[in-house]
Amino acid sequence: METKQIPIVSSAEFGRIADRNPNLLHENPWVVEGYIHSWPGYRQWQDLDYLRERFGDLQAFAKAPNFITNRNQKLVSVETSFEQYIRYIRQPDDVREIYRNCWLEGDHEQFVALGMPLYCGTLRIVHHANDAIFADVDPLLPAPLRAWNHALPYYYSLFNHFWLLVSLPGALTPLHVDNNGTIATIAQLSGRKRATLYSPADLCHVRNSEIGFLDPEQPDDRDFPTWRRAVKWVADLQVGQVLFVGTNWAHHVRTLDTSISVSFDFVDHSNLAAYATSAGWAAALGNRCKRNPELVAARTHGQIRREDIDELSAVTLGRCVMAHVLRSTSAAAETPELTSIRRLYLAHLEQCLASNEELAA
Numbered sequence: 001m002e003t004k005q006i007p008i009v010s011s012a013e014f015g016r017i018a019d020r021n022p023n024l025l026h027e028n029p030w031v032v033e034g035y036i037h038s039w040p041g042y043r044q045w046q047d048l049d050y051l052r053e054r055f056g057d058l059q060a061f062a063k064a065p066n067f068i069t070n071r072n073q074k075l076v077s078v079e080t081s082f083e084q085y086i087r088y089i090r091q092p093d094d095v096r097e098i099y100r101n102c103w104l105e106g107d108h109e110q111f112v113a114l115g116m117p118l119y120c121g122t123l124r125i126v127h128h129a130n131d132a133i134f135a136d137v138d139p140l141l142p143a144p145l146r147a148w149n150h151a152l153p154y155y156y157s158l159f160n161h162f163w164l165l166v167s168l169p170g171a172l173t174p175l176h177v178d179n180n181g182t183i184a185t186i187a188q189l190s191g192r193k194r195a196t197l198y199s200p201a202d203l204c205h206v207r208n209s210e211i212g213f214l215d216p217e218q219p220d221d222r223d224f225p226t227w228r229r230a231v232k233w234v235a236d237l238q239v240g241q242v243l244f245v246g247t248n249w250a251h252h253v254r255t256l257d258t259s260i261s262v263s264f265d266f267v268d269h270s271n272l273a274a275y276a277t278s279a280g281w282a283a284a285l286g287n288r289c290k291r292n293p294e295l296v297a298a299r300t301h302g303q304i305r306r307e308d309i310d311e312l313s314a315v316t317l318g319r320c321v322m323a324h325v326l327r328s329t330s331a332a333a334e335t336p337e338l339t340s341i342r343r344l345y346l347a348h349l350e351q352c353l354a355s356n357e358e359l360a361a
C-alpha cells in the first residue's frame, strides 16, 4: 500500500497554484496555512469559555464515534447541550455523572467498553447565508477561491454543513464521503487531528456496498480484499492549518489533542455540476415538499401540481422544485454574479431532468 503526505502550502502559494489549475482541489488534498489566523474570530474561538457563552444553549448530540459508516461498528450517543458538552470536555472523568439519564443509544457501560470519547462533531452553527457567524470566519477561503454557497437556494438547510467541532484526544470520525459533491474544509483552531484520505478512484477499494467503509487503522482483509491497492493520503493537521477535501474524497479523522475546529463544505465553479446533479439535497427538498403539498402547489402557482408532488420520487420532485426556484429567482438576483451562478446551476439541473425517465413516462 502506498502512503502519500498531503502537500502543505502557504495560502499565497496555494493562490498561485489555483490560478494555474482550476481543478486543483480535486486532484489531491491540500493543507493550506496562513489565512485563518486572520479570521476575526480566530483568538476568541480558541477559548472554550467564549464558545460556551456563545453557543452553550445549542442543543447537541455527542456520540462515540461521531457517526458510523460500517455495519460492524457500534455507536453510543447522548443528548446534551453544548454547555454540558464543554463541561464533559473539561472533566471527562465525570462522564457518568454528567450524562446520567442522557443516553439515547447504548449506555454508560457500552460507552466505557468502546474506549473512545464522546464527540459532538456535528454542531450546526450556521443556518443561512446571512448568518452573523460569517463575520468571524472571513475570508472563508484563500483567494482566488470563492464559495458559491450563498447563491444556492436553501444551501444551509439541505444537509450541507458548517460545524463547530470540539473534541478530546481519541475522538473519531470514521471514513466517509461528504454529501452532495461538496468540497470539505477542516480549519484547525486548537490541537491536532490526524486525517487519512482516499481518492474517488480508490473508493472501490475502501467502500463495500454491503458493509460500508474501511477502518484505515485496522483494515479488514475479508470485507475489503483490495484495500492495499488504494493510495492513502495522510496529514497531521496543526493549529492554523486548513485541510481541503475534494468532491467524493473519503476521509477519516482522529483527534490527537483536545481540539477545536471549524468545518464547512462549499461549492464553487469546480464542483457545481456535481452538486447540482447529486441526489442528497434533492431528496431532502423533495421530502420536505411532500410533507407540505398544498403550500408547494400554491407557491409554484400550480406549475408543480398536487399529483406530481404525490407521484414523483423525492429526488425528482426536489430537482423540479429547485429548478422552479432558480427560474423565478435568477432574474431578480441582486448581483450579476448571483444571476450567473443560478443560471449555471439551473442549466446542470435541466440537463439532469431532461434525461430523467420518470418525467418522460
Ligand SMILES: O=C(O)CCC(=O)C(=O)O
Pocket (backbone or CB within 6 Å): 066, 121, 165, 172, 173, 178, 184, 185, 186, 193, 251, 253, 254, 261, 263, 264
Ligand atoms: O474533523 C472531523 O472529525 C471530521 C470532519 C469532517 O468529516 C468534515 O468536516 O467533513
Ligand SMILES: [Fe+2]
Pocket (backbone or CB within 6 Å): 176, 177, 178, 184, 251
Ligand atoms: Fe466529512
